[in-house]
Amino acid sequence: MILLLIRRWSCQRHKPVVRVGTALLIALALNLIFGAAFLTAESGRQPELGFWDSVWWSMVTMTTVGYGDFFPKTFFGRFFVAYPCMLLGIGLIGYSLGVIVETLMERFNKRRKGTATMHFENHLVICQCPSVSRVIQLVEQFRTAHADPQRPAVCVTNQLDELPLEFREKSIHFVKGLPTSEETLLRAGVANATGVIILARDISDEGSDAESFTAGTLVRLIEESGTRSISVVIELARRQNLRMMERAGADGIVPAEGITDMLLTQEMFNPGLRHVVENLATHDTGCEFYIVPHRFGGRALREIQRAALDHPSNLQIVGVLRDGAALMTPDKSFRLGATDKLILLAEKRADYDAFETTHLNNHPQPPTE
Structure with a gap:
């Protein structure tokens, strides 16, 4: 059993969490060892000293607090117990703080670069990022519909190099990669998402629909291997690809082509219709x-x-x-x-x-x- 634990530790000792845990365990062990040593060295000069008093002294000494309620009075206690206790304590604290700061910076950089794995639930995943403002608008509508301004949202795209400032201000997360990759979708937490919106990467590119079809199919495969129902909506770049997109099993398909033209014509004959459409299409009012x-x-x-x-x-x-x-x-x-x-x-x-x-x-x- 002990050999198994040692083997597991040696395989994962490079991980920051394991390094911090190891440092804390060593600190706890040294705390007890130095406490026992202090009690042994000082019990003759300080008969009122108890074991937990010695452990307390060891802790305040290792953390350089120096509370002063207990202190060594013998030569051996000062130079062979207290001295090493202070040096090792400072070293361990410095090491632990360094690893903690390194871990926080590493996680921050991963989120900024889009390489982190998301562990949200009931969140929104938006595949592709035609524009930052459009993604923000979709997220805000999603949050308004759920009456939850803090509902997590993740944008999956290969078009960004790092998390935009606007996303950070709106608490929108970012996963860098192609939505046509299952590994990328899993890093975005699609398996635990409430809904997935797959935008056309580029309306003018005929290959966008093929990418959206692949992404939609992958989401459905991930859904089948899990227990959660995922609502999938796909933006269609070309109307002639509608039947192909229906085979992806999307809950909704919204054609980008022609909608604006239809609205322009209707607005010509019925001025003000735009306000009606906006009222019906948004969750802000009405x-x-x-x-x-x-x-x-x-x-x-x-x-x-x-x-x-x-x-x-x-x-x-x-x-x-x-x-x-x-x-x-x-x-x-x-x-x-x-x-x-x-x-x-x-x-x-x-x-x-x-x-x-x-x-x-x-x-x-x-x-x-």
Whole structure:
């Protein structure tokens, strides 16, 4: 057993934590040894001296505190016990402090250079960094949506050489490497993340979608080997690659191409529409869109819409998502299927949960024709 411990220690003795632990263990051993030696040397001149008094003297001497309540009175106690105790104590303290400072600097440099491993949970991982400001905006929206301004966020990219000052001010961490590498994604803590946003590295580069597809597939493989469900959203650079990207198993795919053009045209005919879109797309103010499963299978959509309007919460059901298609104005006789999802406007998701529970309690049976 002892040989096994020695072997393990010899294999990891270069690690700062092991070095500090070794120094502290040696200090503790010397504390007891010098305490016992002090008691042996001084017990004749100081009969009132106890073992723990000697250990106390050893500690204050090794740390150079020099409290003065106990001190050696014999020649042997002064020069053969106290003298070595002071010299070894100063050396051990200096060594331990040096290793601690070295460890802190090493960790700081690793985080600054993006080589550290993240150990967060329920955090956001953003793959690629087209611009620092864009990553910051995404993180702020994520934190606002979770009502947690301190929620960790990690940016994975090979485009940065070190952590930008803006990231440091916003407590955004950085992992240097390609998101198409499983090792890089694991260092970012993807296995314990709440969500992953994969941005197009360069909208003008046709190869960006292939990289995003690889990153999305790797995230799904990491998810399968773990126990946590990870929400994945991918930015699509080219619409013609939509079917390819769907095979990556992403929860959401947002085309970068054409969205701005559509909004520009709509703004021409409906000036001010930009403010509506901003209100719906951000979590800072107003209501947001939510797509939620339901327990209203077989019921008429209009019945549920009217009940939602009568509910005390600010809640409106504006459409249905069926088989991947959004039905915003379905026929008035439209009935909900069990696999459909409701598209709603609400201040928070909890408002719908409260409405659904209340309505089901008051109307437990579907209406009959």
